[in-house]
Amino acid sequence: MNDLDRLRSLDGAKWSKYGPDVLASWVADMDFPPDPQIGEAIIDVCRRGDLGYNFGALDRVHSTWAAWVKRRHGLDLDTERMTTFTGALHAMEVVMDVMTEPGDGVVVFTPVYHVFINATLSGGRRVVEVPLGPDSTLDSEAFAAACDDTTKLVFFSQSHNPTGRIYTSEELQAFGRVAAEHDLTVVSDEIWADLAHAPNRHLPMLVGDPSLANRTITIGSASKAFNLASLSLAVAHVGDQRVLDAMDAQSAHLHGRPSALSAEGTIAAWGHGEPWLNDTMAKITRNRDHLADRLAAEIPEVGYAPPESGYLAWLDFGATSLGADPASVLLEKAGVALNRGVEFGSNSDGFARLNFATTPEILDMVIDRIVKAVKTGVTP
């Protein structure tokens, strides 16, 4: 079976949402099969029939994550402060629930992963958009100016989705001063941590600015780096004692419980998956650079700052004929599905997000279709 046939045969949302003529470059799943060791670890739970109430594996997720982030990113986390959730957004919504009231402000740095915005709105909270500065830098003055007495929480993505920037310690420290001044709780979503392109390195929020430790919830997951989103497992390290106390006062059932299968898969990823991850990073970095080369050579009017981390390209079609919502035009007229920039904040007209974690052949087909659409001047 060729790659496209394999991908189209899957139940995954990425390749099944649109018809057979569309190439899928949207949702943040990779097109590479996961490390076989992960499947083996999951099958092994079934083989030994360990499918009763199995909490041992969940406990080991905490110690495995602590060892992984310590070794790879120099981050010291306390397993006593960890809770496992069924996804990063689950953890974020629980924090929002305990730390804010309806109408309170939640800061996001836009353009931002659209689900941060949707989660805030569906929780009845106010989205406080702080636009990123030039070259996707953190603008701490704009951040300070956006905060008032009803601003309580920040949803932060390190590295940033969709720009792929890894914020520097200077930026994090300037951010930290504003967060302290307004006594904000900070959720640092670091589920992209392991996808930094060399020579860039992931910088955990708490390594960049240790003074944030008592107000930060750090979130990790094997989902992005190991292509395991459907295992539905994320871990939160809760540094903010107010959040820990409020969560302790809630029913644990509200926090859910990922399965032992998810736990064993995650442990296998963090325990043995580094060689697979290194191979995968090499493929992703090649694609990142190939995309840059082809865009520069063939459609230089499309803006692209190659990400420091991750496999998402935040493309600026503002100088083309494609209009404010280029992803919708490309879906309809070119047969490629990208994410719609307009969902990522009010400063995102003319942008679209492309996922390049695929085979070189599929990536070239995707680029061919985009180049043709831009060169022939398609319009909405």
Ligand SMILES: Cc1ncc(COP(=O)(O)O)c(C=O)c1O
């Ligand atoms: C920054 C970021 N946070 C959270 C998520 C979603 O995570 P989960 O499915 O664990 O809720 C994504 C998915 O792409 C993401 O990019």
